[in-house]
Amino acid sequence: MPSSNTSARVLMQGNEACAHGAIYSGCRFFGGYPITPSTEIAEGMARMLPKYGGRFIQMEDEIGSMAAIIGASAAGLKSMTATSGPGYSLMQENIGYAYMTEVPCVIVNVQRGGPSTGLPTKIGQADTMQARWGPHGDYNAIVVAPASVRECFEQTVKAFNFSERFRTPVTLLGDEVLGHMREVITVPEEGELEVISREKPDVPSEWYHHFEVTPNLVSPMAAVGDGYRYHMTGLTHDSEGFPTAKISEIKRKLDKLYYKISRFYDEIVQIDTEMTEDASICVLAYGTTARAARQAVHMAREKRIRAGLIRPITIWPFADEHIREHLAHAKKVLVVELNMGQLVNEVRRIAPRHCKVEQLNRYDGEVLNPVDIFKKILEVK
Amino acid sequence: MTTMTNSKNNKKKKKDANDGRFELRISGSGGQGAILAAILFAQASGKNPKYNVVQTQSYGPEARGGASRADVVISTNEIYYPKTMKLDLLMAFTQEACDKYFIDLKPGGLLIVDSNLVTKVPTKNSYGFPFVRMAREQIGIAMVANVIALGVIVELTGLISHEDMKAVIMERAPKGTEEKNLKALNLGFDLAKKTKRK
Incomplete structure (x- = not known):
């Protein structure tokens, strides 16, 4: 241990x-x-x-x-x-x-x-x-x-x-x-990785709004028992947490939920790539599948096929812009997944016109191994 | 961005993506300690900072009753694909395991079997020792058969040092069994040494 x-x-x-x-x-x-x-x-x-x-x-x-x-x-x-x-x-x-x-x-x-x-x-x-x-x-x-x-x-x-x-x-x-x-x-040492904790309110309790729309859209969060009053409900609510039917408040709430994340896309997106600069075919995969894909990409390079790897670490929000950049010169992108084709549709949505989207799927409970992926690269390159 | 996020976008890569990669499988029937042996081997390889190590195993009905197995991949390079592809070494405690997994062994790969339990050996390039019998007769408990086998594997492959393997056995052996386990390990070392000299 x-x-x-x-x-x-x-x-x-x-x-x-x-x-x-x-x-x-x-x-x-x-x-x-x-x-x-x-x-x-x-x-x-x-x-x-x-x-x-x-x-x-x-x-x-x-x-x-x-x-x-x-x-x-x-x-x-x-x-x-x-x-x-x-x-x-x-x-x-x-x-x-x-x-x-x-x-x-x-x-x-x-x-x-x-x-x-x-x-x-x-x-x-x-x-x-x-x-x-x-x-x-x-x-x-x-x-x-x-x-x-x-x-x-x-x-x-x-x-x-x-x-x-x-x-x-x-x-x-x-x-x-x-x-x-x-x-x-x-194992990372103490202090090696950044650890972030939620922002707490520092205003007097009568000024506190649990769902306040702040400039960065994220509201400081008081814990139950901290001495701040608020209401929590799944019903669409105002900044104090009480149910609302006001059109302006409804939209504000949904915008907050959406944009508090999408506005910080660059902070959230993590992507790992290898040899994509000159790649004519990029393989896109995540998780265990990406490790097989990485090996397949190296096998392809040995055969002088210009292959590259794109591995999203943040899956959602999907790394639209980053991935598009890596596909700038690729003729093909091969999306490899252990399902019947899910992320491939996201890739189709964002792939540049010159880049054809191919897919390789397996869904019988087994992994795709590097040879499977390498063969598919040969087939579609 | 994580540490792994830095793209290694240099085109110059080693000739062979499989360079420096060694794959082994320890297999038997449930309860023979095949999976534990693989974990111990992986742990000992990890003591050497030049190695990357991945250990995987089969889960589910296959792992109960029938042939159970655990795999270890060791490489001086980064290990991309974590599972085994072509085994460099297969250790089989039962005939069923030997029959089932021999096909995964590389041509020229090393097969080690329990010579009492595996009677039909599909290749001449193999080593056989009566691990279970020796464990029972020479150590006093059949349970340490897997540790004798570990000793043989360590000695024959030369991938990890005796000291590292011993250290792991000492760390992991249940209290009171350290001595028997060490004795079993040393027995494995000796068996393999004698065989190599032949």
Whole structure:
């Protein structure tokens, strides 16, 4: 087990790294219900949280889990839950509530095969769109997707930072292989990664508006019990949190939910690329799939095919501008996913005219390996 | 932006993307400690800072009862694809595991089997030792068969040092079993040394 021991190299599982990242971020509440392939996150939190003065609760189901972390966060704690497809579906109603009431929290979805209970022990990436559009209504979503054990740690920290900075739920989208994979990593030292906490109000309590539209659209957040009065409801509300039917207030609320994130696109988007400058074909993939894709790109280079890799780390908001830039000289872009084609439609939406969009999909619970992807590169290049 | 975000956009890359990559699989039936052995091997390789290490395993019904397996990829370069593609080494504790996974072994790859439990060996290029019997007879518990095998793998591959492997065994062995585990490991080292000399 890693300690605060500096630059120690330890063998760690992706799910474990996620739990350690949460602790590093200052997460002090976890409410969850065990589900393969995410269970090791709950186990890690159950082991560690009490040592840090935090609380772990195993709830009756995922609806309760999501409600619990919203409550804990409203009471001032950084909070998290972890689940997989079926649990993620159950959480959607309350995730929508968290968007509406602007409660920061982190939801980890270690993806398996779906729909429904699907394939508990097998990999999938078919929740890509659900992570953006799960709850009904208009809002903006932040979703990050690591591709290595070290990144499971780092991106959990990022997820907390985004959620605290923008007062919004953030989803970390993993997958079965990544969650269960062990890698030797250097655990970040204290202070090595930036840790952001929510802004608290400093105004007298009678001036406080829990949903005030500030210049950067994010409102300082008082915890329940801090001595500030406010109302929380899923109904569309005014700046004090009370239900409203005023047209101007309705629009202002929805604009706030949307633009508080889209306006900071550059701060949120993270993208990893390799050899795209002279690439005539770019391969775009995320998570475990991106690691196979990276190897395939290198195999293609050995055969003197000018291939490059685009790996979105922030999946939502989709990195429109960044990706378009990397496709500036490409004739083809090959979108590789473990689903029937989800991100590929986003790529179609933004690809420059000269760049033809191709896709490679697998959805039988197995990974695409580098040879599969390399063959597809040869076929479509 | 994360540390990994910095694009390595230089075109000059090593000749072979698989350079410096070593893939091994330890397989058997559930309860034989194949998965634990792979984890211990991965952990010991991690002690050497020149190696990147990834360990993966099969989950689900396949892992229960039938052939269970765990894989380790070690490389002096960054490991892109985390799973194994063509094994450099296959350790099989059962006939079923040997039959099922032999096809994944590279031509010329190294096969190690439990010679009592795997009677039909599909290649001449293999090493066989009666791990389970030796564990029972020479150490006193069959459970350490996987540790004897680890000793053999460490010695035959030469990828990691005896010291690193010993250190991991000492860290991970349940209290009171350290000595037996170390004895098993040393037995593995010796077995492999004698075989190599032949």
